[in-house]
Amino acid sequence: MKKRVFSGIKPSGTLHLGNYLGAIRNWVADQDRCENIFCVVDQHAITVDYEPAALRQSVRELVGLYLACGLDPEHCALFVQSHVPEHTELAWLFNCITPMGWLQRMTQFKEKSEEQREQVSAGLFTYPALMAADILLYQTHEVPVGEDQKQHVELARDLAQRFNHLFGETFVLPEPVIRKVGARVMGLDDPTKKMSKSTEGDGHGIGLLDPPALIRKKLSRATTDSQRQIVFDPARPGVFNLLTIFQALSGQSREEIEAHFAGKGYAQLKGDLAELVIAALEPIQARYHQITSAPEYIDQVLAQGVVRLRPLVESTMLRVRQAMGLR
Ligand code: ATP
Ligand code: LTN
Numbered sequence: 001m002k003k004r005v006f007s008g009i010k011p012s013g014t015l016h017l018g019n020y021l022g023a024i025r026n027w028v029a030d031q032d033r034c035e036n037i038f039c040v041v042d043q044h045a046i047t048v049d050y051e052p053a054a055l056r057q058s059v060r061e062l063v064g065l066y067l068a069c070g071l072d073p074e075h076c077a078l079f080v081q082s083h084v085p086e087h088t089e090l091a092w093l094f095n096c097i098t099p100m101g102w103l104q105r106m107t108q109f110k111e112k113s114e115e116q117r118e119q120v121s122a123g124l125f126t127y128p129a130l131m132a133a134d135i136l137l138y139q140t141h142e143v144p145v146g147e148d149q150k151q152h153v154e155l156a157r158d159l160a161q162r163f164n165h166l167f168g169e170t171f172v173l174p175e176p177v178i179r180k181v182g183a184r185v186m187g188l189d190d191p192t193k194k195m196s197k198s199t200e201g202d203g204h205g206i207g208l209l210d211p212p213a214l215i216r217k218k219l220s221r222a223t224t225d226s227q228r229q230i231v232f233d234p235a236r237p238g239v240f241n242l243l244t245i246f247q248a249l250s251g252q253s254r255e256e257i258e259a260h261f262a263g264k265g266y267a268q269l270k271g272d273l274a275e276l277v278i279a280a281l282e283p284i285q286a287r288y289h290q291i292t293s294a295p296e297y298i299d300q301v302l303a304q305g306v307v308r309l310r311p312l313v314e315s316t317m318l319r320v321r322q323a324m325g326l327r
Pocket of ligand 1: 008009010011012017018019020021022023144145146147148149182183184185186194195196197198199
């Protein structure tokens, strides 16, 4: 039996290289071996300040990028979270059995609530219960994500265990799947912070739709250091990040890459890396423009995803409602 895989991305801005290397690329690579469910988690995107029109636009862009990166609707159910209302129903039920202390420990909440000085919503706090609902609703075995989401997937697993203990065996216990290379791509402007869709600044991230000239410019300005040797040294985060991106895209070993750059300078590293990134993104961008020129196609893929998932959603929810005494 194939393992069932679930993952999702927030439509909170244009996807960057970190989202690609940490998440989507790995989903694509494993799609033949697994039963795949990939979601655009729009209800997670509304936990912080947002613009409704921009959200609507981002949802479509994200689905277009899923397809352009190589997710095949024949092998994957692709859908938008809010189109399956059971996600929020299950999230409420989970809210009622999630200890406050578990949520208070979440590092993403601590970081995001500091950014949202004006108003921190209750939704931002209970965000992991909704994420657990996304995952557990589909009886998921594996959740491929970047390093930053490990804590949330572990909370989902703990909740599944807690539910099974309180109400009887109902949920599969999911596991995070995190690749060794590319699971935490750092910002080009500040290599001590992870590359994020929602971080402002022209030189922060490389967008999957960035044109070649912009990619060259951003990389040429990436923060490095005043040393000379081009080696994988975690104590030198700028150079380490550039080399890690190089490793993820070239598939070469660290030794091969260090040998390639021996005796060369940062300008060469940045230039070679730019060409590697451009070559990786070019086919994605071409497919994206082709897919988005026929917008009905995206609607059709999304509708098909929801239809395919219905039986599984209904069978889980029936068991959950009965187990909790709601039926
Ligand atoms: P936001 O800035 O709005 O929080 P984000 O850029 O962090 O967005 P998410 O939608 O939270 O992106 O993440 C989507 C997927 O990409 C997740 O699996 C996440 O772990 C992964 N991911 C996000 N940022 C990185 C990164 N810098 N390196 C590797 N993987 C990442
Ligand atoms: N919280 C994740 C996005 C997300 C997700 C999920 C990832 C929401 N639901 C279910 C994997 C599985 C994030 O911020 N990147």
